[in-house]
Amino acid sequence: MYIRRLLPADAHAYRALRLAALADSPTSFMPTVEEELTTLTPTELERRLAPDGPNQVLGAFDNDALVGIVGLLHDQRRKLAHKMLVVGVFVAAAARGQGYAKALMQEAIRTARETTGVRQLLLNVRTDNLPAKALYTHLGFVAYGCEPDAILVNGQFYDEEMAILRL
Numbered sequence: 045m046y047i048r049r050l051l052p053a054d055a056h057a058y059r060a061l062r063l064a065a066l067a068d069s070p071t072s073f074m075p076t077v078e079e080e081l082t083t084l085t086p087t088e089l090e091r092r093l094a095p096d097g098p099n100q101v102l103g104a105f106d107n108d109a110l111v112g113i114v115g116l117l118h119d120q121r122r123k124l125a126h127k128m129l130v131v132g133v134f135v136a137a138a139a140r141g142q143g144y145a146k147a148l149m150q151e152a153i154r155t156a157r158e159t160t161g162v163r164q165l166l167l168n169v170r171t172d173n174l175p176a177k178a179l180y181t182h183l184g185f186v187a188y189g190c191e192p193d194a195i196l197v198n199g200q201f202y203d204e205e206m207a208i209l210r211l
Contacts, residue, residue, distance in 0.1 A: 045144065047151040050101045050113070055089040057110040058101060065113070065134035071197045072170060073132065102151050104135065104144040111139035114148045116155060118162065128156045130167035133176070145176075149183055157211050164210050168194070171203040185209045 050058050062084065066077045075083065092101055098120050104112030112135040118128045130152055135144045156165045169176050171190060185207040194204035 045104060045106060045142070045147060047102055047104050047147055049095070050093050050103045050110075051095055052090055052093045054103060054110065055086070055093060058093065058103070058113065059084055059089060061110050061113055061134065061136065062132070064136065065132070068137065069134065071195065071202050072134075072173065074195065100155070101132075102148055102155070104139075104148050106139060106144075111136045112144040112148050114152050116152055118159065125161050126163045128159065128162050128165050130165060133167075145179055146183075149179065153183065153209065153211075162211060164208055166209075167207050168204045169207065170194075171205050177205065180207055183209065 063077060063080060066073050066075060066080055070076065091097065092099065092115075098118040099116060101113055101115050103110050114133045115131040116128050117131055119125060130149070133145065133148065135148070153165060156162050165185075167180065167185065168191075169180060171177075186209070187205050187207050189206045191204045191206065193201040195202050
């Protein structure tokens, strides 16, 4: 297992895993597969995986196979630049239970700590996603609020908990 920042050369593997994530866990991601197919264009992939951009995607690899991803969004506006947002955490079903999610999140935390001016890491997690919540709590994240009916999937609403890790 190894974790590294994804680059434009990883675009094909990233796109495939991202679409698999949306299909596998539709209640954990905002876009639908159909929306992502429209918006995840080559230009958007290049932007997401730009090696010099403020946002980044980290990938977990089993040998050369991409099996997990996590995104880090870093708003560059002065009033918000002290925060990073964790998004799109996903590990392929065949790789679950092997520590990939924990390793991805530890690398996300390390990356945030090493980013000049960043003082806190934020994330949202579905309130009924107990394994994810347990991992985030274990890593030091603390819940600070809950958004009722945060997302609507197939006629059912899901609440989301907001959590923070002060760096």
